[in-house]
Amino acid sequence: MRVVLGLLLLLLGLCGSGTQGEERGLGELKSRIDQLEREDAVQATELRSLETRLTATESKTSDLEKENADLQTRLSSTESRIDQLERENAVQATELRSLETRLTATESKTSDLEKKNADLQTRLSSTETELLVSKSRIEQLERENAEKPKVAFYTALTDTGYVGPHNTDTTLKYSKVFTNIGNAYNPATGFFTAPVKGVYYLQFTVCGNHTGLMGVFVFKNNQKIMFNVEWKEDKLYKYFTKSVVLELIAGDTIHLVLPSTYSVYDDVDNHSTFSGSLLFPL
Template identity: 70%
Template sequence: MILLQTLLRITCVSLNTRLSSSESRIDQLETENAGEEKPKVAFYTALTDAETLGPNNTDITLKYSKVFTNIGNAYNPSTGFFTAPVKGVYNLQFTVFGYHAGNIGVDVYKNNQRIMANWERNDNNYVPEYFTKSLVLELTAGDEIHLVLPSGCSIYDSSDNYSTFSGSLLFTL
């Protein structure tokens, strides 16, 4: 009987020590997270009301000037650049529309290096062409993403917002 009571006392002390340690760790994590604001990054833009852009003899950085959402102000409509404010994984998406176009296309650049080329041939000028692409990229704070209209390609947009560029932070790293 004394052995059983001793074992119970040791078990209770051990459990109380573990409980106290766990509570202490929870308090520490709550304190760390309380002062830490989770970054919010999301943007949604459309290109222009000017209708057809291109074709040009040189590549042109696209400036999506119609900004509908820009939480975190990471997209700059005057430059066309999205700048990652924090290290994390980002989802980016764009839609390209061509009408009376020939070749339509958009290239994706990260820090001024092309990471994706996209184009479509539109042989029937009276049939609209669309394509949509999505990227999930790990970016560090300060990385820049922008879209380029390649030379010889066209893109179309109007007040109906056919050609768009958007993105959001999925999670920080």
């Protein structure tokens, strides 16, 4: 198109210039035409190149637009997923802080419990050691106790009522035997005989039930070691109780004697009693 326009302009110029320059004008025209043809050829080549590049560019642009649309879709999806993840992360962050608080409290409590457990373990070990020592001591005491003599008796005088008064001193024979561990008391004689050397606890209760004197002597072997007496003026029950702690050797005897003219009383209710036991051997 540019070549045609150029030729037309050139012809117009030539027409206006006259005959004199016909030959010169034809030469210039030919030269101009050649130049325009070359330019046209170059421009055609450039045009084809541009068209090719345009086609490629348009194709690439179309591809890029499609890719961009796809990327936009993926971006929207990614942004949506990011929003969702951010919300989830916010929730998890809250839960995490809560868990961290609970964990801190739990770790503190665990530390306290570990200290308490360690203390309890120490105390338990100490207690177990003490128990072992105590058990050993108990077993030793049990062995010692098993080896020790066991002496204890409890008796009452009679079921017949009054005993005495007599014209002479009379040994009281406590005939109702309720306890006689070690068989140290003899109801036939009224004597308690120490089976081993030791310290003994002895006790007696005397009851009176009529006007007059009531009392007993306490004899160790043949030696009087105690005398107890009461005067009774009515017919109501009257009592006194005495006890002694004596060191006796094996074979020593203890018995109670009713003085002459004195009386005591006993019946099925066991008002007058005599008892004793070994506190510990020596």
